[in-house]
Amino acid sequence: MAIIGKRLIKQVKTTGLKSTVAQRADDAFQRFTTGLSWDDVRGILRGDPAPRPNPRVKPHTEGFWFHIRPTFYHEATTSLYPTFRLGLLSALFFAIEIITGVYLMIFYTPSPERAYSSMIDIITNVPFGMFVRDLHRLGAEVMVIVVTLHMVRTFTTGSYKKPRQFTWFTGVVLLMVTLGLSFSGYLLPWDQLAFWAVTIGTSMADAAPVFGPTVNLLLRGAPDIGAGGLLRFYLLHVVLLPLIGIIFVAVHYYKVVRWGLSLPPEMEPVGEDNARKVPPDKRVNFLPDIATNEIMYIAVAVAILAISSATWYRAPLETHSNPLVTPNHTVAPWYFYWLQGLLKNTHIIPILPNAISSAVDRFVFDYIGITPKILWGIIVGPLVFVLLMVVPYIDPNPSRRYGQRKIMLGLGALFAALIVYLSLAGIPTGVPITGFGYVGGAPPAEIAQEFMPDEGNGDLMKIPFDQMIVGEYQASPDAGVANAPVLNAVLREIYYDMQRRMANADPNGRKLSPDAVTKVQIAQIQPDLKQVTIVINYTDDQTGTPQEFSKFKFIHKDAEH
Numbered sequence: 001m002a003i004i005g006k007r008l009i010k011q012v013k014t015t016g017l018k019s020t021v022a023q024r025a026d027d028a029f030q031r032f033t034t035g036l037s038w039d040d041v042r043g044i045l046r047g048d049p050a051p052r053p054n055p056r057v058k059p060h061t062e063g064f065w066f067h068i069r070p071t072f073y074h075e076a077t078t079s080l081y082p083t084f085r086l087g088l089l090s091a092l093f094f095a096i097e098i099i100t101g102v103y104l105m106i107f108y109t110p111s112p113e114r115a116y117s118s119m120i121d122i123i124t125n126v127p128f129g130m131f132v133r134d135l136h137r138l139g140a141e142v143m144v145i146v147v148t149l150h151m152v153r154t155f156t157t158g159s160y161k162k163p164r165q166f167t168w169f170t171g172v173v174l175l176m177v178t179l180g181l182s183f184s185g186y187l188l189p190w191d192q193l194a195f196w197a198v199t200i201g202t203s204m205a206d207a208a209p210v211f212g213p214t215v216n217l218l219l220r221g222a223p224d225i226g227a228g229g230l231l232r233f234y235l236l237h238v239v240l241l242p243l244i245g246i247i248f249v250a251v252h253y254y255k256v257v258r259w260g261l262s263l264p265p266e267m268e269p270v271g272e273d274n275a276r277k278v279p280p281d282k283r284v285n286f287l288p289d290i291a292t293n294e295i296m297y298i299a300v301a302v303a304i305l306a307i308s309s310a311t312w313y314r315a316p317l318e319t320h321s322n323p324l325v326t327p328n329h330t331v332a333p334w335y336f337y338w339l340q341g342l343l344k345n346t347h348i349i350p351i352l353p354n355a356i357s358s359a360v361d362r363f364v365f366d367y368i369g370i371t372p373k374i375l376w377g378i379i380v381g382p383l384v385f386v387l388l389m390v391v392p393y394i395d396p397n398p399s400r401r402y403g404q405r406k407i408m409l410g411l412g413a414l415f416a417a418l419i420v421y422l423s424l425a426g427i428p429t430g431v432p433i434t435g436f437g438y439v440g441g442a443p444p445a446e447i448a449q450e451f452m453p454d455e456g457n458g459d460l461m462k463i464p465f466d467q468m469i470v471g472e473y474q475a476s477p478d479a480g481v482a483n484a485p486v487l488n489a490v491l492r493e494i495y496y497d498m499q500r501r502m503a504n505a506d507p508n509g510r511k512l513s514p515d516a517v518t519k520v521q522i523a524q525i526q527p528d529l530k531q532v533t534i535v536i537n538y539t540d541d542q543t544g545t546p547q548e549f550s551k552f553k554f555i556h557k558d559a560e561h
Helices: 004-016 017-033 039-046 053-061 087-107 115-124 129-156 165-187 192-206 212-220 227-259 285-310 334-342 354-368 373-395 406-426 443-451 485-503
Strands: 072-074 283-285 470-473 518-524 529-539 546-554
Touching: 004 017, 004 072, 004 334, 017 039, 017 115, 039 053, 039 285, 072 285, 087 129, 087 227, 087 285, 087 470, 115 129, 129 165, 129 406, 165 192, 165 227, 165 285, 165 334, 165 373, 192 212, 192 227, 192 373, 334 373, 334 406, 354 373, 443 485, 443 529, 443 546, 470 485, 485 518
Parallel strands: none
Antiparallel strands: 072 283, 470 518, 518 529, 529 546
């Protein structure tokens, strides 16, 4: 410190106080910008052409953050096509998840006794808690979509081909990390829907031969999901998977810089890669052109995410987890619907009758000893990701041009269509028209589940509290309840839903009996609490005996359903 002070005093004596302060400020500014002086930055902001030699490359050669970015790009890759900026958006949402996740970690306790109450505290008492949670959850959903679209774009443009095979491989790993991050965070709220979705998901590991029970025990920490399982998923979510993601993002970015952004397929000769051979007249410098362009994309994406979280989007939080009560229509997260569709009875061959599909399963079990759960959930499911990893190594076609890749593009389209079809099969209502994957119960139970689901908000629960007028009302086209238009509309929708179920059998061949009557009963329990009950009287189509089905929920004035 004494030496520094002597140097400072000597400089002041030599050049004067004003010049010394200006020089020291410029030195500090250049350290912050990694070599750029204030005049260089001012020229960038004004859009001045780069001087020679170009000082704007110093942040790339001497800095940490810009070191992973090319100093210049080919002008053909700077427009929206061919990259659509999906790689940039993938990295952006990963960063948003880390930032918002760290904020949420401060107020969250990973224990069954405190996890759910921590979520209640976050959305009610923590400053900006609900907003940050909505950002985190919506960002995770969008990140899955963006990363998937990035993979689709890379495949479609043939950018996985030599010399970018390993870049594609790291991209598949990052896709798996993205799915793992989203799934591991699914359990943390410790609510009913997440608890049972993860319970079902981890039960698949138990079906694996030899090591299945051990893997299941490692994931859950006990025979059933509890404190050990919650802690394991928490550590996966906040430590292991983010660490793997950061490492592979670094490797992925390094490989992108190493080989450059692939040009549009039609611009390169077949079998050649000219991404790094950019003529001087085709170069676009990262500073300022690409940087300002990316800042615009980032600003727009963050604005859309923030506005959505502040207005229409609300991260779901269901009732507290209950191991003794399984909600109807429990499903995996939407990005694993395709895997759930694989596990259903007719499996991957829905065009065949169930008897033939079952015969295939019996053949595999009798002669190979593999049960359908192991075959489709443990073997075929993971093989999808293995297949994605080896795509660059099994595609012998050197061309990236669309017209010369009809076979691979056709197979890719078939694969995408199959994933979409199986995803539709993964939801309880199954695929429209074909009914493949339908797992509904009796029609009365389905009516109640439609308008008053076990978890989530149905139309009966969305009726304004002041329109829940105490009484009993029959579902009809015109119930005529005074001063309750929303209640009348819901009663009308229930009536039309009943008519559809009377006229059309569900995929299991069951119809609602023609004499069925549905009533909605509303009772005042406390000044700010009402009980809404849906009662369905019908004739059982199998026994021919009169039956009654009922289901109720308590609705509080401040519930905000």
